[in-house]
Amino acid sequence: MSGIGMRILPIKERAPKELIEAFTGIGTSIVSDNMARLHGCPNLAFPFQTRKKLIGSAFTVKTRPGDNLLIHKALDLAAPGDVLIVDAGGDTTNALIGEIMLKMALKNGIKGLVTNGAIRDSDAFRDSEFTVYAKGVTHLGPYKDGPGEINVPVNIDGMIVNPGDIILGDGDGVISIPLEQSREILEVAKDKMEKEEASLKQLDNGTYNHGWVDEILKSKGYKLEE
Ligand SMILES: O=C([O-])CC(=O)C(=O)O
Numbered sequence: 001m002s003g004i005g006m007r008i009l010p011i012k013e014r015a016p017k018e019l020i021e022a023f024t025g026i027g028t029s030i031v032s033d034n035m036a037r038l039h040g041c042p043n044l045a046f047p048f049q050t051r052k053k054l055i056g057s058a059f060t061v062k063t064r065p066g067d068n069l070l071i072h073k074a075l076d077l078a079a080p081g082d083v084l085i086v087d088a089g090g091d092t093t094n095a096l097i098g099e100i101m102l103k104m105a106l107k108n109g110i111k112g113l114v115t116n117g118a119i120r121d122s123d124a125f126r127d128s129e130f131t132v133y134a135k136g137v138t139h140l141g142p143y144k145d146g147p148g149e150i151n152v153p154v155n156i157d158g159m160i161v162n163p164g165d166i167i168l169g170d171g172d173g174v175i176s177i178p179l180e181q182s183r184e185i186l187e188v189a190k191d192k193m194e195k196e197e198a199s200l201k202q203l204d205n206g207t208y209n210h211g212w213v214d215e216i217l218k219s220k221g222y223k224l225e226e
């Protein structure tokens with residue numbers, strides 16, 4: 001056998017703590033605007049919780065749909081500050097994580113879960129500090145047979161996540177920031193945030209100029225009454 005489908009790999013590199021923390025005050029919409037509005041998984045929600053911020057380092061699991069054996073292993077291997085990213089192939093027939101696993105994750109300092117699968121024991125998640133983005137909720141439980149893999153690249157509803165990427169989530173959704181580009185993305189996102197803050201101030205003090213709308217309309221051939 002080639003081993004593909006059964007790899008349990010270490011994370012080669014995690015972002016330094018200060019770089020992860022630098023994203024704390026920045027919204028996912030600002031980061032997303034600076035990744036060309038193309039990267040993310042807009043269909044995942046967190047219906048089980050009130051609004052919470054998620055920030056951490058990706059620890060990935062690729063599992064057979066409906067099976068959580070390798071997620072249990074990930075709970076033992078993940079480091080404090082990690083976020084579990086579980087690619088279950090988009091199947092929500094069986095829940096992959098429940099209250100007992102939630103407790104293990106919290107004990108190990110794991111910050112949250114992003115999955116294209118389902119969870120159960122949702123009441124326990126609702127009041128927890130642990131942040132979940134998932135595709136569904138069901139009482140039907142998981143199998144524990146494998147196969148699955150740890151710390152391989154995964155695809156969560158079109159969002160590619162590599163182990164060690166920075167994961168940012170808020171009320172607008174969740175986004176994975178590639179580690180190699182994270183400093184560059186942080187700088188442009190900070191610039192954009194300052195611009196947005198300036199616009200909000202100008203709206204408060206009545207100096208905001210909305211003239212750019214007519215400029216764009218004219219450039220597209222609109223005839224505007226002067
Ligand atoms: O049975 C499982 O592995 C998932 C579950 O409900 C729990 O963690 O409480």
Ligand SMILES: [Mg+2]
Nearest residue numbers: 098099100121
């Ligand atoms: Mg349970």
